[in-house]
Ligand SMILES: Nc1ncnc2c1ncn2[C@@H]1O[C@H](COP(=O)(O)OP(=O)(O)OP(=O)(O)O)[C@@H](O)[C@H]1O
C-alpha cells in the first residue's frame with residue numbers, strides 16, 4: 050500500500066455575493082477529482098500551468114483547505130474525515146514548504162523562534178536548549194550557518210530563505226514533505242542547489258515528496274512519477290522517464306514541445322505545438338474534456354460532452370484522453386480549434402492540415418476566460434481551525450522594511466524579494 054493516496058479529491062470554493070447576506074452564486078472548481086498515490090521514499094512531481102489547482106491540492110492534503118469530497122489516505126488513515134484533534138498528530142508527519150519563501154516566514158520572528166515554534170507545539174525537545182541543538186543540526190543539514198539562529202528572514206537571500214522553509218519542515222521529523230514550487234522564485238544557479246539539497250535529504254532521511262512545479266524541467270530529475278494537471282484534474286501520469294520519452298496527452302505534448310532542445314539541428318526541426326488562449330475559468334470549466342477548448346486534436350462531439358477518465362495505457366502510463374490510441378497511430382487529424390495553431394520550427398503549419406470542427410469549440414474569448422485570480426468573497430477557508438502553528442505565518446502580508454546586512458548571494462536577494470512579493474502568475478513555462 051502506498052504511503053499517501055488521494056482518492057478523487059475535490060476542492061470547490063464557494064463564490065459569495067451580497068452585502069448583508071452572503072449568497073453562494075457559484076463555485077471555483079479548483080481541484081475537481083484528483084486521484085494519485087505516492088510510494089514511501091519516492092517523489093511525485095506535479096506540474097501544470099498557473100491556476101490549475103496545484104497549491105490547492107497540496108494544501109488540501111494537509112487540510113489547510115477544506116476538502117469538498119474525496120479521501121486522503123495517509124499510512125492507512127483517511128485524513129479527510131479526521132476530527133481536528135486527531136488531525137494534529139498527523140500534521141507533524143506531513144509538512145509543506147510553501148510557494149512564497151518570504152511571505153511564509155514571519156518577518157518579526159528570528160529563525161530560532163520560527164523553527165522552534167512548531168517543535169514546541171508538537172512536543173519535540175524537552176526544553177528550548179534541546180530544541181536549539183536540534184535546530185543547529187538541521188540548519189547544518191540544509192547548508193545554513195548556525196549563526197542564522199538569531200537573524201531575521203529579510204537578512205537572507207531567496208535561496209537561503211527556501212532552505213529555512215525546508216528546515217522548518219525538517220525539524221518536525223516528517224514522513225512526507227509537500228514542496229510547493231520550491232525553486233520557482235530562485236534564479237537558475239540556486240535552483241539546482243535547492244533541488245540537489247532536496248534529493249540529498251530524501252536519501253539520508255528517507256523522505257517522501259510531493260513536488261509541485263509549473264516547469265517540467267524542475268521536476269524531471271527529482272521525480273519518480275510525474276502527474277500533469279490541467280484545470281483541476283490530472284490529464285497524464287507516468288514514470289518520469291516514460292513521460293519525457295513519449296508524452297501521450299495533447300496537453301503534455303504541448304508542454305514538452307515548448308522545452309527547447311540544446312542541439313540546434315534538432316531544435317530547428319522540432320515541431321512545436323502552441324496553445325493559444327488562457328486556462329479557462331475554474332469557476333466555469335468547459336464541459337466534457339477540460340482541455341477540449343485548446344486541444345489541437347479535438348474531435349467532434351465526444352470531447353465536448355464526455356470527460357475522459359485517467360486510464361492506464363500500459364506500463365503504468367495513464368492518460369485522460371478519448372483519442373490517445375488514435376493520436377498515437379496518427380489516425381485522427383489535428384483539428385486546429387479556435388485560437389490554436391501548430392508550428393513547425395518557426396513556420397505556421399499550412400492551412401490544408403487544418404480542419405476546424407465547427408460548433409464543438411468555444412470561440413476562445415480569453416477575456417472571458419481570463420486567469421482566475423479575480424476577487425471573490427469566500428469564507429475563511431484556510432482558517433477553519435486547521436491551520437498549523439508552523440503554517441500560521443504563511444499568509445502574512447507584512448514585509449520587513451529595514452533590509453540590512455545581506456551577507457551572501459546579494460543579487461539573489463533582490464530577485465527573491467521581488468518574486469516573493471508577487472505570486473507567480475506567469476504563463477506556462479514548461
Ligand atoms: N481561497 C480561495 N478561494 C477562491 N478561489 C481560490 C482560493 N484559492 C485558490 N483559488 C482559485 O483556485 C484556482 C487554483 O489556484 P491554485 O493557487 O491552487 O493554483 P496553482 O496551480 O497553485 O497556481 P500557481 O502556479 O499560480 O501557484 C485558481 O483559479 C485560484 O484563483
Ligand SMILES: [Mg+2]
Nearest residue numbers: 103104105148
Ligand atoms: Mg501554486
